[in-house]
Amino acid sequence: MTNIQPAMTNIEQDRWSRVKGRLRTSVGEDVYTSWFARMDLESVHDESVHLSVPTRFLKSWIQAHYAERVLSCWQAEMPQVHRIDLSVRTAMRHAAPAKEASVPQIDTRRIERTDSRPAVELRSVATAPVSASHDALGGSPLDPRLTFASFVVGRSNTLAHAAARQVAEGRRGDPVMFNPLYIHAGVGLGKTHLLQAVTWAGNSGIERKVLYLTAEKFMYGFVAALKTQTALAFKEALRGIDVLVIDDLQFLQGKSTQAEFCHTLNALIDAGRQVVIAADRPPSDLESLDDRVRSRLAGGLVVEMGSLGEELRLGILKSRVAAARAHHASFDVPEQVLEYLARTITHNGRDLEGAVNRLLAHSKLNNQPVTLEMAEREVRDLIRPQEPKRIKIEDIQRVVARQYNVSRSDLLSSRRTANVVRPRQVAMYLAKTLTLRSLPEIGRRFGGRDHTTVLHAVRKIEALVAKDVSLSEEVESLKRQLQSE
Numbered sequence: 001m002t003n004i005q006p007a008m009t010n011i012e013q014d015r016w017s018r019v020k021g022r023l024r025t026s027v028g029e030d031v032y033t034s035w036f037a038r039m040d041l042e043s044v045h046d047e048s049v050h051l052s053v054p055t056r057f058l059k060s061w062i063q064a065h066y067a068e069r070v071l072s073c074w075q076a077e078m079p080q081v082h083r084i085d086l087s088v089r090t091a092m093r094h095a096a097p098a099k100e101a102s103v104p105q106i107d108t109r110r111i112e113r114t115d116s117r118p119a120v121e122l123r124s125v126a127t128a129p130v131s132a133s134h135d136a137l138g139g140s141p142l143d144p145r146l147t148f149a150s151f152v153v154g155r156s157n158t159l160a161h162a163a164a165r166q167v168a169e170g171r172r173g174d175p176v177m178f179n180p181l182y183i184h185a186g187v188g189l190g191k192t193h194l195l196q197a198v199t200w201a202g203n204s205g206i207e208r209k210v211l212y213l214t215a216e217k218f219m220y221g222f223v224a225a226l227k228t229q230t231a232l233a234f235k236e237a238l239r240g241i242d243v244l245v246i247d248d249l250q251f252l253q254g255k256s257t258q259a260e261f262c263h264t265l266n267a268l269i270d271a272g273r274q275v276v277i278a279a280d281r282p283p284s285d286l287e288s289l290d291d292r293v294r295s296r297l298a299g300g301l302v303v304e305m306g307s308l309g310e311e312l313r314l315g316i317l318k319s320r321v322a323a324a325r326a327h328h329a330s331f332d333v334p335e336q337v338l339e340y341l342a343r344t345i346t347h348n349g350r351d352l353e354g355a356v357n358r359l360l361a362h363s364k365l366n367n368q369p370v371t372l373e374m375a376e377r378e379v380r381d382l383i384r385p386q387e388p389k390r391i392k393i394e395d396i397q398r399v400v401a402r403q404y405n406v407s408r409s410d411l412l413s414s415r416r417t418a419n420v421v422r423p424r425q426v427a428m429y430l431a432k433t434l435t436l437r438s439l440p441e442i443g444r445r446f447g448g449r450d451h452t453t454v455l456h457a458v459r460k461i462e463a464l465v466a467k468d469v470s471l472s473e474e475v476e477s478l479k480r481q482l483q484s485e
């Protein structure tokens with residue numbers, strides 16, 4: 001058996017990156033990000049490959065919909081592979097014991113604070129009691145390293161961080177300022193970190209109860225409760241808490257679960273309790289949720305955390321290294337290497353964490369100092385080509401409205417004057433060609449229009465672009481603006 005991490009050889013690293021690349025090309029960027037971005041390689045036997053994902057839900061979804069695809073991507077690299085085993089990683093996300101057995105654990109609890117605001121987390125030093133009472137409430141597992149103390153603040157997350165702290169510092173009976181607080185960001189940009197930080201800090205006093213649940217846990221908790229006829233008790237327990245924190249809301253599936261989620265949300269908000277939610281997209285893009293839930297979610301404070309800028313990446317790397325040094329004093333990463341990593345590993349925090357783990361493992365196991373050369377070799381597969389920007393329908397509406405000098409509400413209105421009809425059709429055409437949204441979804445986002453109206457607009461602009469040079473140039477210019485904004 002080949003143990004892939006941390007002692008993954010370069011050949012294995014390359015192969016795993018190529019398989020992921022094939023998968024990405026085969027299913028498209030959006031599907032890849034939704035289902036495969038958190039898939040890890042555990043080990044490779046001769047004929048079978050062992051992969052892992054963080055939740056049961058992801059596992060069953062991938063098995064039901066993509067098993068063949070994953071296998072064929074592996075077979076393209078290793079024809080002898082005949083089986084893919086998929087397992088759910090240990091609940092403590094960052095502390096997979098089997099994989100990291102030989103990797104010294106990084107503990108970020110001792111990292112220096114990054115700002116001078118009142119130390120909420122100082123109250124949460126004793127994680128064991130917090131964890132025990134949180135577990136008793138039926139919460140999802142918490143990682144003791146994901147606190148405010150280890151969260152690095154930068155341009156892309158300042159607002160989300162400030163709002164999260166505000167929630168964490170609230171006291172029972174305080175007026176709730178924004179409810180729900182809804183944080184969205186792409187994969188690995190710190191949502192879970194921030195939500196768990198709120199939970200640790202909020203639970204550090206005896207006064208308030210903060211419950212952290214993944215959407216999956218909410219679903220399974222509810223379904224299990226229904227089966228054992230304790231649904232009422234489950235609902236009551238949920239409503240008895242002060243702050244409900246729900247992670248990965250995009251995974252909330254099923255009509256009855258959604259209805260229950262909606263009731264719980266309403267009950268908590270109406271009772272002045274705080275709700276904090278994280279998802280990988282804004283409320284308007286949660287297509288499987290019904291309109292009432294979406295509008296309730298959008299009615300609080302919606303904050304996006306953007307991609308991690310280079311400075312922030314450097315900050316995260318430094319804090320990770322500092323945390324590692326607390327346990328491994330001889331571990332030293334030269335500034336030049338940190339800068340190299342911050343410059344080249346651009347995608348997400350998880351890759352940055354992985355890079356530090358690898359350097360630590362490599363330098364410990366081989367008893368060698370970290371050099372630039374070693375870093376270049378060890379993190380090769382974490383360096384990914386720049387991906388095209390993901391464009392949102394709101395951006396399209398904004399840019400088109402600006403270009404044609406109409407307002408966004410004109411585009412969404414039922415007005416049929418020529419100066420509005422053409423821009424609206426162009427915007428719908430761009431929404432269809434630049435996003436993965438369906439025709440009905442686009443119609444809904446353009447003032448509740450029917451999908452046939454969108455189809456008509458798309459066909460019309462397609463036909464015009466083919467013969468009208470100036471319109472074709474206009475459309476190309478809009479595309480460029482959207483890509484570069």
Ligand SMILES: Nc1ncnc2c1ncn2[C@@H]1O[C@H](COP(=O)(O)OP(=O)(O)OP(=O)(O)O)[C@@H](O)[C@H]1O
Nearest residue numbers: 150151152187188189190191192193316349350353
């Ligand atoms: N601002 C930050 N400061 C410190 N660490 C960070 C920051 N942002 C991300 N990280 C680290 O990056 C890793 C991934 O972050 P996290 O799990 O919170 O991402 P996420 O947005 O919840 O991703 P997913 O969509 O996969 O659930 C974690 O190890 C986290 O600690």
